Amino acid sequence: MTGTFPLVRTTEPVPEAERHGILAAPGFGKFFTDHMATATWTSAEGWHERRIGPLAPYTLHPSAAVLHYAQEIFEGLKAYRHADGSVWLFRPEFNARRFAGSARRLALPELPEEDFLASVEELVRADEAWVPASGGEASLYLRPYMFASEAFLGVRPADRVTYSVIASPAGPYFASGVTGITLWVSGEYTRAGRGGTGAAKCGGNYASSLAAQLEAKQHGCDQVLFLDDTGGEGDLEESGTMNLCLITSSGELVTPALGTILDGVTRSSILALAGEFGLAPVERAITLAELRAGAADGTVTEVFAAGTAAVITPITAFKGEGYEFTVGGGTPGKQTLALREHVLDIQYGRAEDRHGWLRRVS
Template identity: 50%
Template structure:
């Protein structure tokens, strides 16, 4: 049963209100993947010499389940997350998890813990975290010969608060998130810990997020913290939606891909191109760039109002959430909650206890 109360729901943040269960499975070379088990959420004993802990052989995903208008629950695009999980596994020399096993694990967990998600609150969702790590107790410098796959979930509110104010963003010119030939285009744990120093630098400069530039020239805009980003050129129905081109050093986000498809259906022009930081600043100062926003599973669509670096700061548009940004956010949320058409089959309905499908 849900442990949430009306008072607790007023304090929902991101990442600490875990649900009651988890999914667990083990892989070994001789046997492959064992059948996944639904078990109570509990600490897992870990050997001090666990290979994945020492050598960062850890991958994960993030996706959400949302209440629908009729009270049912659907997971947003789990098959795409399953395929990205496989790409991450290949990059880190880990066994691939079958897509059907990935999606079934998510469905079982959501069905077990669906009572955590109240009806009628668009700002709350179940954030689902699949993770796989090398679990063999061995410190030889090689891929693990045993892996554990887990799926856990937590009740999530807005990552930056409900309908957040525009973000202020620090442009990092000293730290890099990824390099060509590295792991920037997969979702592995080793991408995230090293980013915390730059995030602290951003906070010290009075900013909420950090923007990454490429590691070779420190010229090209890539992504923001753990989020993709978009800018808007122009206004109204002729507005053009632009996002940095995938170059192998930034993550191909599921929300990013969804917004490109939705924007095209809404009549906006879309582009994927390399964007230099100088070009971005000039576009903001001239008024060509009218809006910017971050996007991701956690961030959904969050407007950006100010960009800042060691040389000064500049404002995006009027510094407020723009109409194109909010129109895209509304359309995405409506699709996720089943209020708008879903022609691509992005919603995966979950069979809840006591229902027939």
């Protein structure tokens, strides 16, 4: 295991003027850099063919296992430009460990941590010109992923697997400022069950959430909130793409316990930082009834969602079948916004990294 990804540089990079135009307004997930990391695993040879090469389409046989049995996983992290021009990753080791855990759950080969880190770092170095300038909330979003590429129709773990990393410049998630969102509490759909794939970051979890997201939009909501049971009652789990956190009047920062939800990098970071904001971190089951009662009597003062893309998103209202309610007067909470700002300050090098979360790339 070498942990190195040699570079084969593209002969057709995006012209500099076009790249500058993209970086001025990248959006999210719309544009991609010049290169990609790749590696192949087979049951006979293990991991091999590591490289950074030109961004290019795949050629897959129509019987490729991923197309029929959805054996795939992915990750999401960002590279940040600091004021001195250097480029840093935020807790990539966490992503590497979670990627390995997802692989175990989906019966995929585990990619060693050193290979995960090397592939991400070498891709960022190859495409450093695509990392947006400091001074705002723009970043270079990185998407490592792995899928069953063996040409075979049969329900078993694939004997050939492809690993890749692609990169996409991302603008600020809230281009017009941070405002609160409204979640639809789904009584029709659940995200995961015990023993399922809820703790893995796999595409099937997100595909199965799309119907619930459409349901939320039909009710005028921004996203969905999943419970652990149908019928509109039960324990809170996740929103469609982010972990959920509550702040209470007694000074607790409460988030659903792990088990059937994703172990989020931002969630973990917020729990570690809670004490700096006078909050006691608590991981436990939270019922919908508790949330509704707490919002009504003021014991739940703020609610927010946490994830890599938006960092922290204030949640100011909830709707469900036959009811709706607001939290904290319907405006983003002060502690929510302070936590969000502090996480961003660490990521962009504006605050001291007391936890050793940053990893320099260039």
